[in-house]
Amino acid sequence: xxxxxxxxxxxxxxxxxxxxxxxxxxxxxxxxxxxxxxxxxxxxxxxxxxxxxxxxxxxxxxxxxxxxxxxxxxxxxxxxxxxxxxxxxxxxxxxxxxxxxxxxxxxxxxxxxxxxxxxxxxxxxxxxxxxxxxxxxxxxxxxxxxxxxxxxxxxxxxxxxxxxxxxxxxxxxxxxxxxxxxxxxxxxxxx
Amino acid sequence: xxxxxxxxxxxxxxxxxxxxxxxxxxxxxxxxxxxxxxxxxxxxxxxxxxxxxxxxxxxxxxxxxxxxxxxxxxxxxxxxxxxxxxxxxxxxxxxxxxxxxxxxxxxxxxxxxxxxxxxxxxxxxxxxxxxxxxxxxxxxxxxxxxxxxxxxxxxxxxxxxxxxxxxxxxxxxxxxxxxxxxxxxxxxxxxxxxxxxxxxxxxxxxxxxxxxxxxxxxxxxxxxxxxxxxxxxxxxxxxxxxxxxxxxxxxxxxxxxxxxxxxxxxxxxxxxxxxxxxxxx
Numbered sequence: 001x002x003x004x005x006x007x008x009x010x011x012x013x014x015x016x017x018x019x020x021x022x023x024x025x026x027x028x029x030x031x032x033x034x035x036x037x038x039x040x041x042x043x044x045x046x047x048x049x050x051x052x053x054x055x056x057x058x059x060x061x062x063x064x065x066x067x068x069x070x071x072x073x074x075x076x077x078x079x080x081x082x083x084x085x086x087x088x089x090x091x092x093x094x095x096x097x098x099x100x101x102x103x104x105x106x107x108x109x110x111x112x113x114x115x116x117x118x119x120x121x122x123x124x125x126x127x128x129x130x131x132x133x134x135x136x137x138x139x140x141x142x143x144x145x146x147x148x149x150x151x152x153x154x155x156x157x158x159x160x161x162x163x164x165x166x167x168x169x170x171x172x173x174x175x176x177x178x179x180x181x182x183x184x185x186x187x188x189x190x191x
Numbered sequence: 192x193x194x195x196x197x198x199x200x201x202x203x204x205x206x207x208x209x210x211x212x213x214x215x216x217x218x219x220x221x222x223x224x225x226x227x228x229x230x231x232x233x234x235x236x237x238x239x240x241x242x243x244x245x246x247x248x249x250x251x252x253x254x255x256x257x258x259x260x261x262x263x264x265x266x267x268x269x270x271x272x273x274x275x276x277x278x279x280x281x282x283x284x285x286x287x288x289x290x291x292x293x294x295x296x297x298x299x300x301x302x303x304x305x306x307x308x309x310x311x312x313x314x315x316x317x318x319x320x321x322x323x324x325x326x327x328x329x330x331x332x333x334x335x336x337x338x339x340x341x342x343x344x345x346x347x348x349x350x351x352x353x354x355x356x357x358x359x360x361x362x363x364x365x366x367x368x369x370x371x372x373x374x375x376x377x378x379x380x381x382x383x384x385x386x387x388x389x390x391x392x393x394x395x396x397x398x399x400x401x402x403x404x405x406x407x408x409x410x411x412x413x414x415x416x417x418x419x420x421x422x423x424x425x426x427x428x429x430x431x432x433x434x435x436x437x438x439x440x441x442x443x444x445x446x447x448x449x450x451x452x453x454x455x456x457x458x459x460x461x462x463x464x465x466x467x468x469x470x471x472x
Contacts, residue, residue: 037358038465042269045467046276129355130437130472131288133295141295142353142361176235179242184235 022150048123055116070100072110077103088166112159115152122149268465281469291409294436294472297351297363302419305354305362307426311460312398313446321394321430327452329381334449337378339430342414345369345377350411352436354443357466366434367417372408379452390457391433394448401457402435402442406471411436414447439470 012020027033033040062068073081080103086092088104096102101109125136125145139145167175177183266274323342325335348370355361389407392399406412413434416423423429428445435442441461451457462468 038461039269039273041357041467042273042277042465045280046273128284128288128472130292130294131284133292137295142355146359176239179246180235180238181242182235182238184231 045127051116052120055113055120059113071106073103073106077106079103081107088169108159108162112156115155115159119149119152122146122152267463277467277469281467281471284471285403285405285469291405291437294352294411297353299351299365301363302351302365303362304419305364305427306360308356308358308440310426312393312395312444313426313428314397315395317425317429317446318394321448323431323447324449325378325451326449327390328379329452331379331381335378339416342369342374342431343416345373345414348413349417350413350436352411352434354434354436354440355472356440357461357470365419366413366415367420368413368415368431368434370410371412371414371433371435372410374414375408384454387452387454388456390449390451390453391444391447392449392451393444393446396448398444398460399458400433400442400444401459401462401468402438403469403471404452406435406437409435409437437472439472441466442470 011022023033062071080096082103083092083094084096084102084104087094087096096104121135122139122145124132125139126142126149129136129142129145136142136145139148167178173184260270260272263270263272265271269277321339323335323337323339325337328335346369347367349365349367351363351365353361353363385405385408387404389402389404390399391402411434415428415432415434416430418424418427423432428447431447432445433443433447456468459468461470
């Protein structure tokens with residue numbers, strides 16, 4: 001796999017065969033991205049700070065508030081994550097346990113934090129590849145760091161798509177709970 | 192995928208007196224449940240409205256900021272707030288990394304053949320009587336004019352480094368040439384102000400870069416006349432080019448015609464077209 005920007009050197013393929021090219025022309029046309037590398041970089045290096053500060057604030061809050069206990073996978077999470085995945089793919093009829101975050105969510109939400117940290121580290125290794133040359137070397141060199149940075153970004157896109165699909169699938173009551181912080185549950189005892 | 196703690200319905204029912212007849216009990220329970228459902232619906236409708244209102248305001252503020260940012264004046268090809276962002280980044284990293292580390296060097300087995308990319312400033316044929324003009328030397332009455340032989344008389348350095356293009360690709364090349372710091376020490380000894388700048392231009396002035404002196408004086412910055420063991424080819428910047436591994440490829444000017452020292456930032460071809468002026472690793 002090769003990568004991105006003005007020179008389309010990134011592709012997914014084997015040998016001479018290319019399955020997907022980063023990025024196809026329609027991407028540039030749809031988003032009017034053509035010949036706007038300089039502008040893109042200016043945005044990138046301004047907003048990287050905002051994302052980094054936001055990420056640090058989120059992690060700090062999660063630790064201080066104790067909320068991390070709901071998010072970090074425990075020894076049951078893997079089994080539960082598989083169960084959730086099978087249920088969501090309609091391969092299993094066992095409904096996953098109902099609580100704040102199930103095993104699949106714990107893995108997803110913890111991975112996204114680790115991915116964020118990965119983006120910061122790989123980004124620094126690319127952006128300041130001389131000053132942080134040891135970091136670049138640790139990540140397998142400049143080209144490897146670029147690919148890692150790019151794959152992480154592709155990972156966010158996948159996360160986003162699955163996240164949105166799951167929110168739609170889970171329905172209105174769940175979405176309402178997400179935006180208000182309160183979920184309506186049926187009180188089984190009163191029925 | 193609930194993000195929040197589920198809470199039970201907010202209004203628990205009053206316990207129904209157990210001695211009442213069963214039929215009355217059922218009817219009262221059904222009414223109480225209906226009342227409870229209605230109360231929950233009302234409360235949730237209120238909370239939902241409030242959340243959407245807050246979300247809507249946040250979205251409006253975000254859109255407004257986007258609109259503001261994308262309508263600012265262009266400062267050398269990029270909106271001025273973003274240009275300030277680039278300048279802050281530059282100062283931040285220059286302060287944080289006061290002394291320069293060395294760029295990674297490679298072994299001869301890693302050497303690749305580089306691709307020429309862009310021909311700005313290289314449209315004319317190479318002048319057979321090429322000479323390097325050196326300007327802006329303190330206390331010098333007129334510019335110096337140097338031949339290639341005079342550059343080659345400086346100690347020859349060979350290094351294998353990775354040329355990194357701002358467009359995303361990179362290539363490992365073996366360079367041969369003289370250290371810029373040796374060139375300065377010999378021909379412009381007065382010019383060691385590390386807070387100053389140096390300008391480099393092609394002979395036709397079609398391409399030009401500005402460098403901070405600290406980067407120019409980096410021990411791996413070369414005035415290069417050999418590539419992969421061969422004399423420099425025209426498309427790679429013959430007879431003399433700059434190699435500066437601590438900067439993106441855009442700063443590695445080919446076919447140097449003039450070098451000028453100055454205390455203020457010289458113009459820079461790609462910085463005028465929206466890129467970061469510093470462009471350093």
